[in-house]
Amino acid sequence: QATTLSSNAATTDDRYADIGWQLIEGLQRILADKPRGPVLVQLVTADARDDVLLQGLGAVLKTAQLENPLIRGQQIVLQGSDDAATWMERLRHDAAAQDAEVRYRDGVRQVGVIAEDDAPPEQVPWKSGGVYLVTGGTGGLGLTFADAIVRGAAGARVILVGRSPLNLEKTLRLRAWADTGFLVDYRQADC
Secondary structure: OOOOOOOOOOOHHHHHHHHHHHHHHHHHHHHHOOOOOOEEEEEEEEOOOOHHHHHHHHHHHHHHHHHOOOEEEEEEEEEOOOOHHHHHHHHHHHHHOOOOEEEEEOOEEEEOOOOOOOOOOOOOOOOOOOEEEEEOOOOHHHHHHHHHHHHHOOOOEEEEEEOOOOOHHHHHHHHHHHHOOOEEEEEEOOO
8 A cells, every 4th residue: 555755844854854754653553553464664765865864764664663573664765767667566576675775776776785894983983071871871782882982082971861770780880880980870761
């Protein structure tokens, strides 16, 4: 079932917000129907000048997929002057593929991939003496970021915020940071 997301808002920001909310509401409707198996959601957009906005919509779809394994999302960006029948055939082909990000440029199919770079960064993004707030702070990524910040920026203060109370392992980890002079605080909050 195809649904068109559109907005007549005057600014790009407002159009993006409108379309983002429509996408979220559409995903909520799919889940409210309590599907019994995976549901493919293809977010199809025309190639636009501002790829950042398209990436933001794709992030909404990725988040929905992480939150509910019944959603299988694909973001497909079309560019070119092919006819509707050609585009529909490509979308059917993409439905059978497992690629989460697909772009067509002048009829050539491209897929997004993540490539690891083992080279150390030339410069860390943390400032000495900076203050950093990490939400989801006691999750794996939160603790990894906190560790990178305290080791990469002298005198930096890290405030971790999360929903869960600290367990013994995480309490000991924060205490170990404090014992070596790093400033790391944890605040439990309903985020």
